Amino acid sequence: MNAPTVQSAFLQRFSIEPDITVRAPGRINIIGEHTDYNAGFVLPAAIDKAIWMAAGRRSDGRFAFYALDLNEFFISENADTVFQQQFKWANYLLGVVSEARKDGLQIGGLNVAFGGDVPLGAGLSSSAALESGAMFIFNELYGLGLSRMDIVRLAQRGENNFVGMKCGIMDMFASVISREKSVVRLDCRSLEYAYFPFDTENYSLVLIDSGVKHTLVDSEYNTRRAECEEGVAVLKQFDPHISSLRDVSMDLLLQHESQLRPVVFRRCKFVVAEIARVEQACAALEQNDFATLGRLMLDGHEGLDVDYEVCVPETNFLVEQARRFSGVAGARQMGGGFGGCTINLVETSVMDAYLDFVRTAYEEAFGIVARVYPVHLTGGTTRV
């Protein structure tokens, strides 16, 4: 997929040239999982897998969206944005319209043709790319004067309030604000961010797609959020300054273990440790210390598995192979959990051998041929 393909699809479908074409990338996350909705840190980056969107204004106020990859076409009856039952994907675009209007932003009608190569259900945030890409387009075509961070927030609100998934800010942020050859640390409390160059010949990142995606992801995700909130509510009684797990130290948490339900204690323990790991990872990156970075990823995976309980046998197996293979600095399950991809930090010189090894082992164990995606870090959402 590329810009010319969506542009010609647009021309064919709407019989007019698009006003704008946008590239909205998917994302990875080096470390900092389930920390965004706990006001902690994350360390994501946009990648060279993206959604391409060609778009143009419509004078009748309606919304017409053409999904090339699915060959599905949606058009609203009028300017009112109602939840779409038939084409669920249309809700990603309608959600930002709905939220923008709550803020009094003057959004008019839109034609869009889009398609991409972000694998679906692999945890690379294709939906966040589409949401923020749509908001980016409205901002450009209707002169809304939004900052990039405004676009991120509106896209997240669309997902939270319209689509109904209570995700944090990481995915939209990474899709919109990333910079080429860098990862970006976001403080999800202050929304301050800093880029860390990730530009090395010696180590490469690769995603290994377990090919499994359990359907309970959304409900389990919301349960984890609730458990974290329960932890905060209890711990607050001992220190009124605590408003999120970001404010909780490991010492304080351990002191109050007996006051928390065991499952809530374990969830909090993971999050508090994971927030600290992001800071350690950034320090390691500054030193080009990939061995330490890899170890932190492995520790993070263990926490996701044992304390946060969002791993599955397939991703555990993949990470286990990474541990065993000399030259792999680290690996972990990436994203919300229950399948999707593992992210692997690998010495470039052993990459081919490692991928052969892990794919063979995985196929033998689970009968699944794992797809692999080499990762190149790109800039965020742009006009092309």
Ligand code: GLA
């Ligand atoms: C999903 C959510 C993100 C984040 C991750 C876990 O991708 O959309 O906001 O919470 O899970 O780190």
